[in-house]
Amino acid sequence: MHSVAIVFHSVTGTTRSLAQSIATGVRAEQIEALELEIFGADIQHGRYENTRLLDQIERADAVIFGSPTFMGSVTAQFKSFADASSERWTELRWADKFAAGFTIGSNYSGDQLSTIQYLGVLAAQHGMLWAGLDIAGGYDESGRNRLGAQSGLIACTTDAVVHPVDLQTAQYLGARVARLVKKYHSAG
Amino acid sequence: MHSVAIVFHSVTGTTRSLAQSIATGVRAEQIEALELEIFGADIQHGRYENTRLLDQIERADAVIFGSPTFMGSVTAQFKSFADASSERWTELRWADKFAAGFTIGSNYSGDQLSTIQYLGVLAAQHGMLWAGLDIAGGYDESGRNRLGAQSGLIACTTDAVVHPVDLQTAQYLGARVARLVKKYHSAG
Amino acid sequence: MHSVAIVFHSVTGTTRSLAQSIATGVRAEQIEALELEIFGADIQHGRYENTRLLDQIERADAVIFGSPTFMGSVTAQFKSFADASSERWTELRWADKFAAGFTIGSNYSGDQLSTIQYLGVLAAQHGMLWAGLDIAGGYDESGRNRLGAQSGLIACTTDAVVHPVDLQTAQYLGARVARLVKKYHSAG
Amino acid sequence: MHSVAIVFHSVTGTTRSLAQSIATGVRAEQIEALELEIFGADIQHGRYENTRLLDQIERADAVIFGSPTFMGSVTAQFKSFADASSERWTELRWADKFAAGFTIGSNYSGDQLSTIQYLGVLAAQHGMLWAGLDIAGGYDESGRNRLGAQSGLIACTTDAVVHPVDLQTAQYLGARVARLVKKYHSAG
Numbered sequence: 001m002h003s004v005a006i007v008f009h010s011v012t013g014t015t016r017s018l019a020q021s022i023a024t025g026v027r028a029e030q031i032e033a034l035e036l037e038i039f040g041a042d043i044q045h046g047r048y049e050n051t052r053l054l055d056q057i058e059r060a061d062a063v064i065f066g067s068p069t070f071m072g073s074v075t076a077q078f079k080s081f082a083d084a085s086s087e088r089w090t091e092l093r094w095a096d097k098f099a100a101g102f103t104i105g106s107n108y109s110g111d112q113l114s115t116i117q118y119l120g121v122l123a124a125q126h127g128m129l130w131a132g133l134d135i136a137g138g139y140d141e142s143g144r145n146r147l148g149a150q151s152g153l154i155a156c157t158t159d160a161v162v163h164p165v166d167l168q169t170a171q172y173l174g175a176r177v178a179r180l181v182k183k184y185h186s187a188g
Numbered sequence: 189m190h191s192v193a194i195v196f197h198s199v200t201g202t203t204r205s206l207a208q209s210i211a212t213g214v215r216a217e218q219i220e221a222l223e224l225e226i227f228g229a230d231i232q233h234g235r236y237e238n239t240r241l242l243d244q245i246e247r248a249d250a251v252i253f254g255s256p257t258f259m260g261s262v263t264a265q266f267k268s269f270a271d272a273s274s275e276r277w278t279e280l281r282w283a284d285k286f287a288a289g290f291t292i293g294s295n296y297s298g299d300q301l302s303t304i305q306y307l308g309v310l311a312a313q314h315g316m317l318w319a320g321l322d323i324a325g326g327y328d329e330s331g332r333n334r335l336g337a338q339s340g341l342i343a344c345t346t347d348a349v350v351h352p353v354d355l356q357t358a359q360y361l362g363a364r365v366a367r368l369v370k371k372y373h374s375a376g
Numbered sequence: 377m378h379s380v381a382i383v384f385h386s387v388t389g390t391t392r393s394l395a396q397s398i399a400t401g402v403r404a405e406q407i408e409a410l411e412l413e414i415f416g417a418d419i420q421h422g423r424y425e426n427t428r429l430l431d432q433i434e435r436a437d438a439v440i441f442g443s444p445t446f447m448g449s450v451t452a453q454f455k456s457f458a459d460a461s462s463e464r465w466t467e468l469r470w471a472d473k474f475a476a477g478f479t480i481g482s483n484y485s486g487d488q489l490s491t492i493q494y495l496g497v498l499a500a501q502h503g504m505l506w507a508g509l510d511i512a513g514g515y516d517e518s519g520r521n522r523l524g525a526q527s528g529l530i531a532c533t534t535d536a537v538v539h540p541v542d543l544q545t546a547q548y549l550g551a552r553v554a555r556l557v558k559k560y561h562s563a564g
Numbered sequence: 565m566h567s568v569a570i571v572f573h574s575v576t577g578t579t580r581s582l583a584q585s586i587a588t589g590v591r592a593e594q595i596e597a598l599e600l601e602i603f604g605a606d607i608q609h610g611r612y613e614n615t616r617l618l619d620q621i622e623r624a625d626a627v628i629f630g631s632p633t634f635m636g637s638v639t640a641q642f643k644s645f646a647d648a649s650s651e652r653w654t655e656l657r658w659a660d661k662f663a664a665g666f667t668i669g670s671n672y673s674g675d676q677l678s679t680i681q682y683l684g685v686l687a688a689q690h691g692m693l694w695a696g697l698d699i700a701g702g703y704d705e706s707g708r709n710r711l712g713a714q715s716g717l718i719a720c721t722t723d724a725v726v727h728p729v730d731l732q733t734a735q736y737l738g739a740r741v742a743r744l745v746k747k748y749h750s751a752g
Contacts, residue, residue: 043607045607046604046639046640071643071653072646072688072689073637073643073685075610076646077609077610079639080640082637082640083634083639092510092512098505108296108297108336109297110338111337111338111339113297113301117678120493121675124506124508124526124527124528125635127511130500130505130506131505131506133503134472136466139466147296147297149298150501184560229421233417235416258459259462259498260498260500264424264458265421265452277700280698299497299501305490306494309487312694313448313487315697317662317693317744320694321691322656324654338688338689339685340688371748372748481712482701482712484720485712485720486714487715489673489675489678513671514670514722523673524670525675
């Protein structure tokens with residue numbers, strides 16, 4: 001069965017909520033969704049050690065990366081995970097998997113794009129194929145992608161609660177990546 | 189007298205409104221503000237030709253660059269101006285001037301940061317000193333910087349009218365750059 | 377027959393050389409390559425008008441965007457083309473096509489990444505799927521990707537001649553995108 | 565006495581070498597240079613705790629941030645430090661200090677700009693004033709800034725030894741920031 005790994009770090013729980021909605025979207029397309037959370041307990045002196053999680057990513061057909069935007073980019077915890085992926089990088093063992101990204105911040109336009117662009121750089125290093133949001137901001141009938149970013153899902157919370165439209169957009173992103181996996185792996 | 193040049197391209201008039209508010213902020217600090225608009229008529233085959241405008245920038249103590257965010261960055265017209273500045277680049281004739289940037293888009297987080305980061309790259313090429321917004325999003329008593337960007341002023345319009353708080357923030361940015369000019373040129 | 381459009385602006389001819397090598401790589405995979413050059417003559421007052429070229433892109437299965445890095449990003453001429461693509465953006469008529477990017481500059485690390493990231497933002501706005509270079513810098517037996525960028529092809533010229541390894545890497549990028557097209561469109 | 569803090573994380577020692585050359589450049593201008601290294605031992609579960617270092621930054625007139633480029637951005641260890649600076653961010657206690665950045669990677673153009681741009685975003689969040697390299701790549705008589713980046717110092721090492729020209733450029737960057745501090749604080 002095809003699968004999509006959702007790898008994320010959450011501080012207050014809002015990123016986890018987005019990850020869950022993405023997983024819902026993936027599953028709605030009859031694709032397995034793996035919710036892989038990054039925990040501080042796996043980080044020693046700034047180094048992330050969790051071979052099992054890295055192996056799970058390797059078996060997935062697509063990976064959706066997520067982190068809150070904190071001081072202008074992904075959290076240090078997420079970056080620890082990214083750094084740990086360097087072993088797989090030299091052999092390009094994640095190449096040609098689809099990839100996407102999501103983030104949330106406490107402002108509408110508070111450097112979330114910086115986070116998404118970093119996730120894109122990380123995916124490019126691994127030779128992955130980046131899928132953004134194919135919803136032109138302001139042109140969706142359901143109002144999804146309310147903040148208008150397309151390189152990835154940018155969400156905003158002001159009170160530690162995720163906006164329902166952002167959750168809906170997250171679900172859409174999960175479904176989109178799942179559909180890409182189905183479309184492009186049906187050839188076999 | 190010290191002066192701040194505001195160099196911008198405007199399509200619908202909203203960027204011009206922001207430029208005017210920035211100028212108001214500059215003048216409130218008893219510093220001259222030059223509003224220098226980039227016009228399509230000065231562009232032939234993609235090349236901008238207006239030596240006078242480039243000379244005016246050269247005489248200013250600081251430069252604030254502005255453009256709508258269009259298809260993910262500054263407009264082609266603004267880029268034509270930037271390309272034309274290459275002659276001054278090799279001799280670094282704008283070095284050590286303070287610089288700042290502003291942009292507006294029709295979404296809250298629709299790649300405006302990409303525009304601001306480009307303006308920062310342009311300023312860095314010229315050896316300029318980049319000043320962002322020293323207002324932490326969500327922490328200002330007057331509510332300024334409502335979208336939370338700090339690398340530059342990011343505004344958003346949904347109906348071709350600029351939000352009054354964005355204009356207020358623009359005024360603040362102008363005043364900030366003017367104060368930097370006064371502070372750092374009072375030594376001589 | 378499947379096709380890849382290579383859309384580029386060239387100033388000195390080096391970007392055109394890279395485009396030709398990319399086309400060679402595409403054709404080696406038995407996929408049609410369309411070399412679509414952006415000319416200043418099609419730009420009036422900063423606006424690009426060439427419906428035929430935009431239509432050709434629409435019929436292609438993948439698009440590889442290229443521009444020299446000039447004053448920190450794509451040239452104004454390329455940006456005029458990007459701005460003209462906004463009509464297709466609102467309807468997302470290029471969505472789900474594969475996309476990639478290439479650039480060249482006169483320094484090893486002179487903001488070419490800024491250009492590539494802009495091309496990625498443009499592709500994301502169109503809902504395209506971004507493919508970088510799946511060659512870890514320094515780990516290729518043939519020495520390709522000598523500068524080590526992976527988000528796109530970054531080349532460098534010091535004397536208006538393109539380095540043979542950069543041309544070889546360009547050919548590889550064209551072949552890679554062609555293979556992605558073949559792999560992912562064989563399902564139908 | 566005026567001072568410049570150089571805050572960096574080093575993995576193999578090359579970033580430390582650059583930091584030392586920057587310090588040499590600062591001291592040549594009769595300004596105190598503080599070399600503040602970030603150590604993994606101060607990071608617990610991804611969180612950096614070292615109030616003394618943050619206090620030292622607060623007393624400095626300028627801050628030069630440095631990190632190797634690892635998996636496309638600053639190291640997780642550096643990011644832990646950046647995340648820890650968030651307390652000072654809400655009060656903007658580092659505002660109006662000059663800031664600059666440096667990085668090193670094992671490729672000529674392997675995403676070092678992504679690192680520098682992140683450092684710029686971090687500085688902007690703190691309301692700092694960003695100074696890049698005022699040396700146009702290829703136009704310096706001494707050959708400094710051999711890689712041509714200007715948003716910050718980008719260096720490259722292939723054998724864990726820093727290129728002498730990169731060290732020379734680092735020294736220049738330190739001197740430049742020190743001169744800015746002297747020029748702009750002589751007014752008082």
